[in-house]
Amino acid sequence: MVTRKKPGPEQPAGPPANATDVHDRLSVALPQPRCELDHKDAWTLLVATILSAQSTDRTVNTVTPLLFAKWPTPEALATAPREEVEAVVHRTGFFRNKAKAIQGASLAIHTQHGGKVPADIAALVALPGVARKTANVVLGVAFRVASGIVVDTHVMRVSQRLGLANAATADKVEHELCARFPKDQWIDIGHRILLLGRYTCLAKGPKCADCPLFELCPSREGQALGSWQDRAAHLGAAVAAPPAPGKGK
Ligand code: SF4
Structure with a gap:
């Protein structure tokens, strides 16, 4: 029987990005991050x-x-x-x-x-089928309660590439991110990093040249296109535009 080694977190080549700079740049690129799941309550x-x-x-x-x-x-x-x-x-x-x-x-x-729906993390994760990611999404988006940072596959990947997290599980990555960002940033930074991963820091072929975090990122590849403000505007436009069919995971 062949035993395959479980892939670990992506390892950046240089020192981690500064969390304050990440927050400041993504705040410009994505001033009003929104959840892209349609809902009414x-x-x-x-x-x-x-x-x-x-x-x-x-x-x-x-x-x-x-x-x-x-x-x-x-x-x-x-x-x-x-x-x-x-x-x-x-x-x-x-x-x-x-x-x-x-x-x-x-x-x-x-x-x-x-x-x-209870506005309480302990009550939410006690519901069948509800893990921390779902609870954080509901609390952050529906109630504006900062219970933690939403960590999905995009946030895992981007955080590891930026050197903001090294752990291999979502709960541990969330713990690392919560230690780097002040609590009043938790709700929006999670959504901003998620959107960066969805539209720019793709799993295969990250668009580093377009990325507003290029100068900060220890995993960047190639050359940046223009100033970071220009690239930030590019990301904001990409998120504001409706995704093409089959895109927008
Ligand atoms: S510079 Fe590249 S690897 Fe770094 S966060 Fe941006 S897209 Fe991802």
């Missing part, structure tokens, strides 16, 4: 975030209008036939696990929290 955001695992926000946004039209409350979704929910969320992948998770979380919200 904390519950619809929670469900959409669960569905976004191993999928794209764009795909989730094609599924949730029908999902919430058919079952507009936690109680309605919790008591819907499982196979009907699976059929609606099928396109997002892992549909059986996701249907089970969104129905389990909705049932707990209905029976234990009076139909309202």
Whole structure:
């Protein structure tokens, strides 16, 4: 039997980027970072975030209008036939696990929290299918509560390339990032780094020449194009424009 070594975190070639400079530049590039999952309240955001695992926000946004039209409350979704929910969320992948998770979380919200999503990290991560990433998204976006920093695959990769984190797990990377950024920056810095990873610091072929963090980054490749303010404007424009079909994970 061949045992494959689990890939570790990306190792930057130089010293880590300065967190204050990262924050300041991304604040210019992305002055108003927004969650790209369509939602109208904390519950619809929670469900959409669960569905976004191993999928794209764009795909989730094609599924949730029908999902919430058919079952507009936690109680309605919790008591819907499982196979009907699976059929609606099928396109997002892992549909059986996701249907089970969104129905389990909705049932707990209905029976234990009076139909309202709790604005509390401990109560959120106690819901079926809700891990820290989902809880941080809901608390930060829906309630503006800084419970931690959202760490998904994009934030993991960018943080490691910048030298801001070295750990191999999302929870440990979140811990490292929370130690580098003041608490009042936690909500927005997570979304800004996520958007940088989604549109510029791609897993394969990062667009370093366009990146507003080029001069700060120990993993940069090639030459920067123009001033960082010009490149920051480029990132802001890329995020503001609707993603092309199939893009926007
Ligand atoms: S795109 Fe390049 S310069 Fe920007 S953070 Fe990623 S690796 Fe660094």
